[in-house]
Amino acid sequence: MTFDLDLIILYLPDIFRALGVTILLWLAGSALGIILGFVVAVARRYGPRWLDLALFAPVELIRGTPFLVQIFLLYYGGPFIGLSLDSISAGLLGLTIYGAAYYSELWRSGFVAIPKGHIEAAQCVGFNRTQTLRRIILPEMTMLLLPSMVNMTILMLKETAILSIISVPELTLAVSALGTKHYAFVEGFAILALIYWALVETCSAMGRYAESRLSKYRFAAS
Template sequence: MKWSWDYAWTILPELLAVLPVTIAAALCGFALAVVLGLPLALGKRSGHKALSRTVSLALELIRSTPLLIQLLLLFYALPLYGVRLSPFAAGVLGLGIHYAAYMAEVYRSGIEAVPAGQWEAAKALNFTPRQTWMRLIIPQAVPPVLPVMGNYLIVLFKETPILSAITLVEILQKAKSLGSVSFRYIEAFTLVGVLFFLLSYGSSLLLKQLENGLRRKRQTGRYTKKGGMARERSGLDG
C-alpha cells in the first residue's frame, strides 16, 4: 500500500482536533508531578524515621510498578470504593503521581548539591525553616536540575498514548480508529510520529530558553553583587 498524500491531508484535521487532549494531559500531569515531587523529596529527607521510611517505600513502589497498572487501578479499581474519575482526570492523576516519584529524586539531588555553607549561613542569620527553604535552598537547588526535569517532560509527552488503555481518546488512539476504518495505518501513524516529534522538540527548545534565562539572571545578579562590593570598597579606600 503506497503513501497517499490525499488521505494524509484528509485525516490531519481529525488528528489535530484531539491534539489538545494529548497536550493538556501531558502538561497537567507534568505540573502535578512538579508540585508533588518537592514535598515527597522533603519527606524522604525528613529527620523523622517513620515519615522518611514511609515516603521512601511509597516512592520505590511507584517507580517499581508499570504506569499502565497504576492507571488501570485508578480508573477501574477506585470505582469499587466509590471514587469515580473521568478518563482525563485518571490519566492526569496517574501521570502526575508516577512521575512525581522521579521528580522527588531530581529535587533530592538538587537539594543535596547545595553547599553545606549555605545551611550554616541560614542558621547564622536566624532564618526560619520556611525562609531557609524558600529564599536560599530551593532557588539554588532547582535551576541546576531543570534539564533533567525537561527530559521527563519530553518522556511524559511520549507516554500519553498509554492513556488509551483507560478510554481516553488522544492522537494515537484516534490514529488507530482512523486506520481501522480505512485499513490505512501508515499515514495515520506517520502523522502521529511527526506531531509527537514537534511537541517534544518544541518543549526542549522552550526549556533550553528557560535554562538560559535563569543562567543569565544568576550571572547578572552575581555581577551586580560584585559591582556593589567594588563600589563599597572604593568608597572605603577614598
Template structure:
C-alpha cells in the same frame, strides 16, 4: 500499497481535537506532578524518619512499576475501593502520580546538591526553615533540576500515548481509530510519530532557553 497522507489529513478536525487533549493532559499532568513531587521531596527532607521511609517506599513502587500497569490498576481497580473515574480524570491523575515519584527524586537530589555552607550561613543569621527554602534552596536548586525536569516532562509527554488504552480521547487513540477505519495504518502512525517528535523538539528548545535565561543566577561553591 501506497503512502497517501491525504487519507489521514482528511480527518484533520478530529486529529486537532486529539492533539489538544494530549497537550492539555500533558501540561496539566506535568505541572501537577512537579508540584506534588516538590512537596514529597520537602516532606522527606524535613519530616521524621517514619514518614521519610514511608514516602520512600511509595516512590520506589511507583518508579519500579510500569505506567501501563499503574493506569490499569487506577482505572479498572479504582472502583473496588470506591474510586470510580472517567477516562480523562483517571488519565490525568495517573500521569500526575507517576510523574510525581520521579520529580520528587529530582528535587531531593537538587536539595542535596546545594552547598551545606550556604544553608549553615543562613541558619547563622537566623533565617527560618521556610525562609531558607524560599531564599536559598529554591534559587540555587532551580538551575540544578531544570535539565532533568525538562527530560522528565518529555518522558511524561510520550507516556500520554498509553492513556489511549483506557479510552482517553487523545491523539494516539484518535489516529489509531482513523488508521483502522481508513486502512491507513502506516500513514497514521507516521503522523503520530511526527507530532511527538515536533513536540519533543519544541520542549527541548524551550527548556534550553529557560536554562540560558536562568544561568545568570547560577551559584558556585567557592
C-alpha cells in the same frame, strides 16, 4: 500501498482535537506532578523519620512498575475500592502520581546537591527554615535540576500515548482509530511521530532557553 495524504487531511480536525487533549493532560499532569513531587520531597527531607519511611514505599512502587500497569489498575481496578473515574480524570490522576514519584526523587537530589555552607550562611544571617528554602535552596535547585526536569517532562509527554488503553481521546487513540477504520496505519503513525517530535523539540528548546537565562543570573550572582 501508497501514502494517502488526502486521508490525513480529512482527519485533521479529529487529530487536532486529540492533540489538544494530549497537550492538556501532559501540561496539567506535569505541573501537578512537579508540585506533588516537591511536597513529597520536602516531607521526606524535613519530616519525621516515620513519614520518610511511609512515603518511601509508594514512591519506589510507582518507579518500579510500568505506567501501563498503573493506569490499567487505576482505571479498571479503581471501582473495586470505590474509586470510579472517567477516562480523562483517571489519565490525569495517573500521570500526576506517576510523575510525582520521579519528580520527588529529582527534588530530593537537589536538596542533597546544595552545599551545606550556603545553608549555614543563611542561618548565620538569621534566615529561618522557610526563608532558607525559599530564598537559597529553591533558586539554586532550580538551576541545578532544570535539565533533569525538562527530560522528565519530555518523558511525561511520551507516556500520554499509553492513555489510549483506557480510551482517553488523545493522539494515539485517534490515530489508532484511523488505522483501524481505513487500514492507514503508516499514514496515521507517521503523523503521530511527527507531532510528538515537534512537541519534544519545542519543550527542549524552551528548556535550553530557560537554562541559558538562569545561567546568566547565576554567573552574575557569583
